[in-house]
Amino acid sequence: MDKKDLSIFTGRKGEFGTVDYVLFSLAFVASAAIGFYHAYRDRNKRKAEDFHLGGRKMHPIPVSLSLSATFLSSLTLLGTPSEVYTNGTMFYWIVLAMVIAIAAAAHIFVPVFYRLNITSCFQYFEMRFGKVARFITSILFMIQTLVYMGFVLYAPSLALEAVTGVSLWGSMIGTAAICTLYTTLGGMKTVIWTDSLQFSIMVAGLLAVIIEGSKYANGFENAWNIANENGRIEFLEFSPDPKTRHSVWTVAIGGSFFWLYLYAVNQAQVQRVCSLPTLRKAKIAMWLNLVGLILIVTLTCMIGVVIYAVYQSCHPVTAGLINRSDQLLPLFVMDTLGKVPGLAGVFIACVFSGGLSTISSGLNAMSAVVQEDYLKPIANACKSKLFAKYGIVISKILVVVMGFIQFGFAVLISKFTGLIVQFSYSLYSITAGPIFGLFVAGMIFPWTNEIGAVAGFIVSLAFMCWLGLGKLIESPKGPSFPLPTYTYGCNNSLYTTTTLLPTSMATNMTTIMMNTDEPVLYDFYRISYQWYTGLGMIIAVFVAVLVSFLTGYTRADTIDSRLMCPIFDTMFPCLPESIRKPLRFGVVYGKEDKYAADHNKEGLDNNVFADDHNPNTKDGLDINAYADENNSSTNL
Template identity: 45%
Template sequence: MEDERKYSFQTGERNTFGIVDYVLFGLLLCVSASIGLFYAIKDRKKQNVKDFLLAGGNMSAIPVALSLLASFMSAITLLGTPAEMYNFTTIYYWIGLGYFFTIGAAAHIYIPVFYRLRVTSAYQYLEMRFGSATRSLISIVYVIQMVLYMSIVLYAPSLAMNAVTGFTLWGSVWAVGLVCIFYTTIGGMKAVLWTDTFQVGVMLAGLITILIQGSIEVGGFAKAWQISYDSGRIVFDDFNPDPIVRHSVWSCVFGGAITWLAVYGANQAQIQRAITCPTLRKAQMAYWFNFPGLCVILYLCCFIGTVAYAFYRTCDPKTFGLINASDQLLPLFVMDVLGKMPGIPGIFVSCIFSGALSTLSSGLNSIAAVLLEDVVKVFCVADISEQRATNASKLIALVAGFICLGLTYVASMLGGVLQAALALFGMLGGPILGVFTLGILFPWANQKGALTAVSSGVIFMLWIGVGYQVHKPPVAPFSATSLVGCNWNLTRDMSDTNFTEPLVEIVTNATATEYSTWDPFVRLYSLSYLWYSATAMLYVICVGLIVSFATGKTDPKSVDPRLMCPIFDVFLPFLPEKVRKPLRFGVDYSKTKEETTEADREEMEVFVDKTGNSNGKPS
């Protein structure tokens, strides 16, 4: 008869990789690199800037949707979400509803504007609407944001690898980083899109495998859910409107929606993917195809976190000393429940690294587009040849990749990866979303208003972020964790006769209502990270409009309608014309078509090459 299965909290030891696991992980890197090499060879004679950065503009909706999904559903989500379910409650499930509002707004407000303009860099729009200074500032902010974010993304799976295998942390950082830099640099956007498609398949396979086997180990998912319910972790009805509450229905649905809108509506990496589709309708389809994928990955990760709690309900691995950070919980769980099955841990680590590779490659390609269009062509060489532009893009992607590798050390000091990443998007992505929203929805905004609002908005959000780190307001209370099942003989001093095994540990950090005061600075620093983007967007819009009206607002009739979105026509088309007409605020949308004609595209190419003035007309 086979010996009884022993787990880490019984033995005090973690399982490690076997040869088959290393082979499968190596295979993932080889396949990803091979896809890049394939497209580098296949398109070697026809590759130009459009092919390298936009995949020729003729991609179908499915690979674009999967690439959109893979780009920001990274290792951060795969590691952070199960830890969220283990440490806190199920209130985070509500963010899935936020995704619906995100996709709806991005696909029908923001993407049509960028698609009509056919810009390579989304920030070319800002020059047409608000002048070159605004464009340059936002381009710099975006590059900083993405470089820092990609560093977090690269560090997270390397941390997982180190936790489950003992493989050197920095060795895995460099191995994965170099492979990603290789296939992104030589293969361009097509390589990025198709590797993303492959990597989404690996991610889903890994998550489903973990969920099934983990459920088997604890006696079924229904039992795991009941255990979480009994512990008080199943919470869906926290409607506390206080913005300093870390997670509530309001912060997850609406704060989360705007946080992700900064990704899907105003982030170069996602906009660039949408423009690879041949028509606007296909670009919008790609966004909507992406929505169920977002929910599937989110809820698979949530379910896995619930099962992990059921598995470790009698011995919290962090308190017991098996792991040092919550982000290592999932790797430990995988090695406990799947470590005896050759190859399965390898699939898991491949799943985690697939999320990292897809995000890193998307970011590098978008940074190449932004720096080429917004820096090289604007400040260096305006009439650069196609070949030199393509080579410049590859060089930029290469250099940016190595900068990300260097900044990974900074990412290692940011704490929980999920909160750190979303907070970063709020602090830097929120003002970017705000200035695009100001331009697309408010025709009265002018250059002075936009530039003042977004520059002060970035400073304001960084002030909040730094204030949070300096003052460190108490965090939300962790759920109770039991230690009755830990084998304390492995960790205690056997000569200590007074040793008593702890029965349960309950973290008793103060709740929001206990530590909150009416001091505006304390409340500002205590703001939930999910409200960062919403706060930044509201700040930029309000300040932008105030300054615009104070300095001479733009006449809506003078604004090019291609730079605006008739939001009431989009979402309330059933209203009579006499009601909708005044809601267009004087902007003439009659010349704007849903599908851009070839003549319009040629006109826009000339328009994009020129320096636009503040009201959006060509020079």
């Protein structure tokens, strides 16, 4: 870059003007307005199902936008450009992981939840294994969600305060209050429609950054060339070593387990797909959502390339202008968009829209879980009709309570930034594996019994906590290190000039560090975070099935087939029946299940589970009938 390009290094915080504040505030006002609209429109509805599932009358397009916005939080918007800046473009293989996850979730897991007609996905565990499995998994989900939402609320606010001067506590309180308000007012309908609005704001903000930022890099093509010359453009790292931070296998395969957890068995996702009137529309929404995911990930990766091209000769963290790499994007925005009135406000609205969508979805999901998994069983045991009369009121009260609790978690995180913030960032992946593994053990392996399920969950959770805490406390070096950064272009007195080692010398020093005497466990702690969910899932399934066989496995022909997924029929429908039959592991699909009455304790309507299968099929399973989304029983 020539000298005129270095004028971007102002050495001061960008200024957030009146127009920026107005546009930023409008995003919050619009979200609240949607909540008031749906609260007024649905003022006569009293069923909790209307609050948590939108009356099962939602449209696939807003649901798909909501799915994209929910699982691409403000952490994604801030973290992905920083990841590309620091470690290169290998992270973009996450797109393949998303494709794998959406395909498996839409056609293997979603049909099971949709046909069960349940509000909380953890109801499945009681139907399959018993109350203990349901209780321990829902508890972990609550902890996982509260900590993650606290981080989503705190981390972006901290990053933006450091660069823009926007009040940390003001933005945290405002975000939490608005989220709680509109989620309480309108429930799932409001969450889905505000997510759709917030997704549009996210795209607009990212496009503004990429367009305006490319001007400072003399065009995106030039930015790409600069990043390529400095080793940031890399797509062909095929190292099979699981310790490699980002390789094709690590990101595309390892990452697919994490995204499969999000889109297959996560409570927020289950509520969304069950808000649609038919299973076919639920699958359409899942696939449409993939377009939004790819768009956001592509834009954030492109922004990372542009940021590196602009700051390539003066790394802002080393120079002392910002404290952490997750502040790179806000700094870049204030140095570029900040000169055009309103554009910085659009970007800040973009970042907070990512946070709003994630937090509102979490509040609604936790409200459903608390009501369905804890309060309703108590009310049913006491033969109380409280929920029949005041179900929606109780749901709204729970949202408010969860809003206060998640804000408390954010405050706690802010007090222990040296440890808890780092831990909470990886907590989601660590805790996702045991929960996902239990769903897999239940839906795919009919022999799993209650003892095996609980044992698999506990062993997997303990193992993953050991891995996560060990890595956090020991912090072993390598084998993947950030790419080199430079400060030779820092010509401002506010920057600290630092001389960096040449890449070859840094590599030699890394080799020396890796060869020093160290505990054997360090190699274990170096496993890439992308494998965490997959590893936890495999351990949970293995232990669950093993313990089940040791303690008296469940007979496949006694399993309620509604709780199982004919995975091989779904994946390989063209295989001969003689091959597919043994791959059903003895489960008889399409028969009338004698356990339906027991499962009806949860208030489920047995008519919903009318036989979807062709009784004339030789072995009781017609896979085309299994996929019939037009069955009248699903048009609720």
